[in-house]
Amino acid sequence: MPPARKRTRSYDPAKIRTAVFTQFGNVRQAVRTLSPAQLGLPTRLGDWTVRDLAAHVTMAVETVSRNLDREEPAKAELTLLDWPFATAVRAADIDEGTRELARANPDLDALYARTEERLTERLATAPGARLLAARTGAMTLADYLVTRTVELVAHTDDLNAAVPGLDIPYDRQALAACTRLLADALAAKAPGGSTEVRIPPYAVVQCVQGPRHTRGTPPNVVETDPLTWVRLATGRVAWADAVRDATVSASGERADLEPYLPLMG
Numbered sequence: 001m002p003p004a005r006k007r008t009r010s011y012d013p014a015k016i017r018t019a020v021f022t023q024f025g026n027v028r029q030a031v032r033t034l035s036p037a038q039l040g041l042p043t044r045l046g047d048w049t050v051r052d053l054a055a056h057v058t059m060a061v062e063t064v065s066r067n068l069d070r071e072e073p074a075k076a077e078l079t080l081l082d083w084p085f086a087t088a089v090r091a092a093d094i095d096e097g098t099r100e101l102a103r104a105n106p107d108l109d110a111l112y113a114r115t116e117e118r119l120t121e122r123l124a125t126a127p128g129a130r131l132l133a134a135r136t137g138a139m140t141l142a143d144y145l146v147t148r149t150v151e152l153v154a155h156t157d158d159l160n161a162a163v164p165g166l167d168i169p170y171d172r173q174a175l176a177a178c179t180r181l182l183a184d185a186l187a188a189k190a191p192g193g194s195t196e197v198r199i200p201p202y203a204v205v206q207c208v209q210g211p212r213h214t215r216g217t218p219p220n221v222v223e224t225d226p227l228t229w230v231r232l233a234t235g236r237v238a239w240a241d242a243v244r245d246a247t248v249s250a251s252g253e254r255a256d257l258e259p260y261l262p263l264m265g
Contacts, residue, residue, distance in 0.1 A: 008079055008080050008081055008184070009180055009181075009184055011142070011146050011177055013128045013142045013145070015173050016142070016145045016146055016149065016173070016177060017123060017145060018173065019149055019171050019173035019174035019177060020061070020064075020119075020145055020148050020149060020152065020174065021116070021119070021120075022171040022173075022174065023149070023152040023153065023156065023170070023171045023174040024057070024061055024112075024115075024116065024119075024152060025116070026156065026168050026169050026170075026171065027054075027057050027112075027152065027155070027156055027159065027168055028109070028112040028116070029168075030159065030166060030168040031054045031057075031108050031109070031112065031159075032109050034050065034054070034163065034166075038050060038163050038166075039051040039054070039108075041162055041163060042162065043158055043159075043161070043162040044158060044161060044162065044236060045158060046095070048095075048098065049102075050159065050162050050163060051102050051108070052098050052099060052102045053098075053155060053158055053159060053162065054102075054108055054159070055098060055101045055102035055105060055108065055111065056094070056098040056101070056102075056155065057151075057152065057155050057159075058101070058111050058112055058115040059094075059097060059098060059101055060148060060151035060152065060155065061115055061116075061119055061148060061151075061152075062115050062118065062119075063134065064119055064122070064123070064132075064141075064144065064145065064148065065115075065118040065119050065121075065122045067132035067133055067134055067144070068122045068123075068126055068130070068132065068141070069122070070132070070133045071133065072130060072131050072132075072133070073131050073132075073133045073138040075131070075138065076131055076138050076139055076140060077137035077138040077139065078134075078136060078137035078138065078139040078143075079139070079143070080139070080143040080146055080147070080181065081181075081184055081185055081188045082137065082139075083136060083137075083139065083143070083147050083181075084150075084181070084182065084185040084233075084263045084264045085185070085189070085263070085264075086136040086137055087136060087264050088264070093135075126141055127141070128140060128141050128142030128145075129141070129142065132144050146177055146181055147181070149173075149174040149175075149177040149178045149181070150177075150178045150181060150182065150230075150234075150264075152174055152178075153170060153174055153175055153178040153230055154178070154230055154234050154236070156168045156170060157227055157230060157231065157236070158236070170227075175202070175226055175227075176202045176226075178226075178230060179199050179202040179203050179226040179229055179230065180202055180203045182229065182230060182233040182234075182263060182264075183197060183199055183202075183203035183204075183205045183229070184203075184205060185233070185263050186205060186207055186233070186257070186260060186261075186263060187205040187206065187207045189207075189260050189263060190207045190208050190209075190257075190259075190260045191207065191209070192206070192207055192208045192209035192210055193206040193207075193210075194206075194207075194208045194209065194210030194211055194219075194220055194254045195207050195208040195210070195218070195220040195221070195222060195252065195254045195255055195257075196218040196220065196221050196222070197221075197222045197223075197257070198221065198222065198223040198224075199223075199224060199225070199226055199229045200223070200225075202226055207260075208220070208254050208257075210254050218252075219252045219254075220251070220252030220253065220254040220255045221249075221250070221251050221252060221255060222248065222249070222250045222255050222257060223248070223249045224242070224247060224248040224249070225247070228242055228247040228248060232248070232257075232261050232262065233261065233262055233263045233264060234262055234263070234264045235261075235262035235264065238258075239256075239257055239258040239261050240258065
């Protein structure tokens with residue numbers, strides 16, 4: 001079933017563009033420091049190595065430039081809140097394309113440099129309302145750039161998890177946009193007002209059918225930090241494990257979000 005429609009949160013296009021460049025730059029700086037042994041380490045993404053994952057980060061950004069090179073579609077097909085639920089169908093294509101990209105580009109820093117140069121050039125004159133023929137469905141450039149913060153934040157976390165001692169920083173604006181989009185996607189997937197989900201300092205949403213809370217302390221509350229939320233929403237961490245490890249606190253009979261997670265395949 002498709003998620004229920006909700007009003008989409010607004011994002012500052014200039015801040016989102018800066019966040020995408022900043023987080024991409026953070027990853028690039030870290031990848032430069034990795035040794036061949038580190039690049040060969042496994043990741044939590046199937047049998048991808050760190051090299052595969054690092055190459056994939058450029059693919060996630062290059063899609064902006066590539067889509068701007070394509071003919072503009074006649075109309076939008078996806079809203080921003082549709083996007084998280086439309087990603088699973090592309091998994092096989094992404095896996096194959098990532099491996100080919102990593103094999104064809106042994107010099108990862110050169111690949112990052114070309115990707116950044118292309119993005120800078122293509123975004124220089126592209127308005128946010130310009131439609132992109134993305135493979136998940138046509139959507140505006142402004143919305144598509146918000147989705148890139150999810151890709152960049154999630155894969156930054158993947159790299160940090162894969163390489164001991166690696167500590168790639170998270171751009172605050174990128175982490176905020178990623179957290180908010182995935183929180184709003186939960187509210188769209190599980191519409192209602194019985195449960196309050198808090199992800200300080202970036203997002204609070206109401207979700208799950210049941211008696212609506214109006215004042216005082218909500219009877220059903222879930223609270224977690226932004227990175228744990230991203231891991232839950234993208235399937236990196238299971239709900240039961242997060243509750244067991246106390247990275248999520250959940251109180252109330254409608255505070256179990258396991259039926260709605262992950263949001264992205």
